[in-house]
Amino acid sequence: MVAIVRILARRIALLVPLMLGIVLFVFLVMRFSDSDPASAFFQGANPTPEQLHEFREQHGLNDPLPVRYIGFVGDLLHGDMGISALTRQPVVEQVTTALPLTLQLTFLGLGIAVVLSLVFGVTAAIYRDRLPDQLIRVVSLTGVAAPGFWLALLMIQYLAVGQGWFPTGGYVNPGDSLSGWLKTMTLPAFALSLPVAAQLTRIVRTAVVEELDKDYVRTAIGSGLPPVVVVGRNVLRNALINPLTVLGLRVGYLLGGAVVIETIFALPGMGKLMIEAVRNGDPAVVQGVVLTTAVGFVVVNLVIDVLHLLVNPRLRSAA
Structure with missing residues (x-):
């Protein structure tokens, strides 16, 4: 446990320069883009050059880039992402309002992808080179090739419009109606998760096949242990290390x-x-949206690193 805490503290310390690098990258991209915060703030109002100059002076837009970056980081540390030019509301309020739904959709899709990939990947490995394996291989390759937006349109066409089983869009808060929330989130979550599930299925299948060919599996089964116990208790734990790595990267997708x-x-x-x-x-x-998404991706990968340490004792020893 002490080793895990020490390694986790080291990983968190490494996040500080990484976060600063992400903030610097987003800052530079936005500053060298064609968008002008002053013109965006006065859009539709035909501001005079004096008004634009006064706005830039008030908000430090005429300062040198290093000074602006330091001020930008300071504002972020105080929870200030700026003001929306369209709504005149703080950006942090808009982000905190929209973020929960995106997290719901992302983690619901992640859960579906993990369950589907485990079920089909393990099944394909157990029945390798037989009919179930061949069918799962065809379906997974099709899923990898199918883009999420195309699957979403097909689902709307056949399951929402054609059959009327799900709404075509909109959102219901789970606090208002759990069944309504499930209906509105099912199709988006499946459309988002199926390509990831197809990729993970192939990876899980390969990892489980490699693990099933090892001597300890044959020894355990030969000694009388049920194959279900061997697969569930030993094979899966050792085989899921590589899929965990890919899963962390797929969260960004x-x-x-x-x-x-x-x-x-x-x-x-x-x-x-x-x-x-x-x-x-x-x-x-x-x-604000780009920064929040990038930070979320980094945090999720930190969680995946911790799961690696818990699953793989050899990784803890090496670290």
């Missing part, structure tokens, strides 16, 4: 894919907020 899926299903999450900010020329909101 889920967060990015949520932008498109939320737009298709009219979900008021971070994706819709981002699209509207880009469409309306609102750089502060775009900056």
Whole structure:
């Protein structure tokens, strides 16, 4: 336990320069883009050059880049992401309103992807080179090739419009109606998760096959242990180390894919907020959404690292 705490403290310490690098990258991209915060703030009002100059002076937009970056980091540490040029509301309020829905969609999709990949990956490994394995291989390859937005449109066409089983869009808060929340989130979560589930299925299948070929598995089964016990207690624990690594990287895909899926299903999450900010020329909101998504991706990968340490004792010893 002490080793895990020490390693975790070291990883968290490494996050500080990483976070500063992410903030610097987003800061530079936004500053060298064509978007002008002053013009965006006065959009539709025909401001005079004097008004634009006064706005830039008040908000430090004429300061040197190093000074602006230090001020930007200081504002972030105080929870200030700026003011939306469109709504005149603090960006942090808009982000905190939209973020819970995106997290719900991302982790619901992640859960579906993990369950599907474990079920089909282990099944394909146990029945390798037989009919179940061949069928799962075809389905998983199809899922890898199918983009999420295309699956979303198909689901809307056949399951929402055609059969009427699900709504075509919108969002119901789980506090108001849990069944309504499930209906509105099922199709988006499946559309988001199926490509990830297809990729993880192939990885889980390969890892389990490699583990099943090891001597200790044959010895355990030969000594009379039921195969279900051997697979569930030993094989899966050793085989899931590589899929865990890929899962951490796929979370970034889920967060990015949520932008498109939320737009298709009219979900008021971070994706819709981002699209509207880009469409309306609102750089502060775009900056806030990108930073929040990047930080979320880094935090999730830190959690995956901790899971690696818990699953793999050899990794703890090496560290």
